[in-house]
Amino acid sequence: MxxxxxxxxxxxxxxxxxxxxxxxxxxxDWSNVPLQYIPGEWYATHFxxxxxxxLPEGERAMADVFASALPFIDDPRLHxxxxxxxxxxxxxxxxxxxxxxxxxxxGVDIEPILRRIRFAVGVVFGxxxxxxxxxxxxxxxxxxxxxxxxxxTAVVGxxxxxxxxxxxxxxxxxxxxxxxxxxxxxxxxRNVAFxxxxxxxxxxxxxxxxxVAASAGLALLWFSTAAYLYKNSVATPRxxxxxxxxxxxxxxxxxxxxxxxxxxxxxxxxxFVQLALYIRPGFHPSKMGDxxxxxxxxxxxxxxxxxxx
Numbered sequence: 001m002x003x004x005x006x007x008x009x010x011x012x013x014x015x016x017x018x019x020x021x022x023x024x025x026x027x028x029d030w031s032n033v034p035l036q037y038i039p040g041e042w043y044a045t046h047f048x049x050x051x052x053x054x055l056p057e058g059e060r061a062m063a064d065v066f067a068s069a070l071p072f073i074d075d076p077r078l079h080x081x082x083x084x085x086x087x088x089x090x091x092x093x094x095x096x097x098x099x100x101x102x103x104x105x106x107g108v109d110i111e112p113i114l115r116r117i118r119f120a121v122g123v124v125f126g127x128x129x130x131x132x133x134x135x136x137x138x139x140x141x142x143x144x145x146x147x148x149x150x151x152x153t154a155v156v157g158x159x160x161x162x163x164x165x166x167x168x169x170x171x172x173x174x175x176x177x178x179x180x181x182x183x184x185x186x187x188x189x190r191n192v193a194f195x196x197x198x199x200x201x202x203x204x205x206x207x208x209x210x211x212v213a214a215s216a217g218l219a220l221l222w223f224s225t226a227a228y229l230y231k232n233s234v235a236t237p238r239x240x241x242x243x244x245x246x247x248x249x250x251x252x253x254x255x256x257x258x259x260x261x262x263x264x265x266x267x268x269x270x271x272f273v274q275l276a277l278y279i280r281p282g283f284h285p286s287k288m289g290d291x292x293x294x295x296x297x298x299x300x301x302x303x304x305x306x307x308x309x
Contacts, residue, residue: 028099038171056093062150084189144209145217161183
């Protein structure tokens with residue numbers, strides 16, 4: 001599905017999708033999900049656990065920023081898409097947050113990570129009480145940062161939908177559905193944050209600058225959080241006599257490289273390739289991937305079907 005019909009407005013033109021972006025009700029039951037839901041792979045499991053810790057605060061903050069941009073969007077179609085996008089991001093946040101309780105009940109100390117995330121989102125990227133021209137400039141800056149972040153989540157979403165190694169390994173189906181449902185919605189609304197930023201600001205230098213900031217921030221948060229979880233993993237094997245036995249870990253950079261080679265997580269080159277694509281003049285998210293695969297998965301997602309009458 002492509003953007004092929006221009007909407008005529010008195011402001012900057014916006015080209016629209018042929019279907020609406022809407023928030024879907026979903027339901028996940030974590031009661032039977034193992035702590036190591038990628039069998040035999042602690043680092044890969046914790047790499048994806050970062051989503052449950054980093055994204056809820058980040059996606060709520062993103063939803064607030066784009067909601068704040070709505071008064072500056074005159075185009076009715078883009079306005080509608082942003083409203084749907086905000087709803088989807090709020091649902092993503094609550095769905096991942098529900099898994100936090102599971103981690104806590106299984107002895108994972110997540111509070112140091114949450115403090116760091118709350119500082120980054122609430123202090124560094126908060127509105128700072130700015131108004132007037134300064135407030136608008138800071139809004140545009142945050143729109144650029146979050147639009148770039150959305151590009152990365154969209155391509156990761158497509159990666160999750162295409163990955164067959166998870167099926168071969170037997171990744172827990174509930175967690176796999178969460179990852180793919182989220183990934184599918186990220187791919188589905190891949191254009192919205194970018195189009196909103198372009199409509200409200202659209203500066204090429206700001207787009208490049210905020211993309212570098214977003215990619216660096218995401219990489220720092222993701223790798224540091226995954227390393228913390230991996231180092232402090234509570235699932236230590238027991239000996240035949242029931243005594244705790246020290247689990248020998250390889251250093252996390254080697255564990256990352258190993259998981260990447262096994263196609264359990266995206267490789268490091270992924271970040272640089274996508275950054276280069278995003279900042280290139282003439283880039284638009286609609287040129288990437290096949291959005292039909294997202295729509296097809298969302299039509300059969302067990303979590304989405306569980307909420308239907």
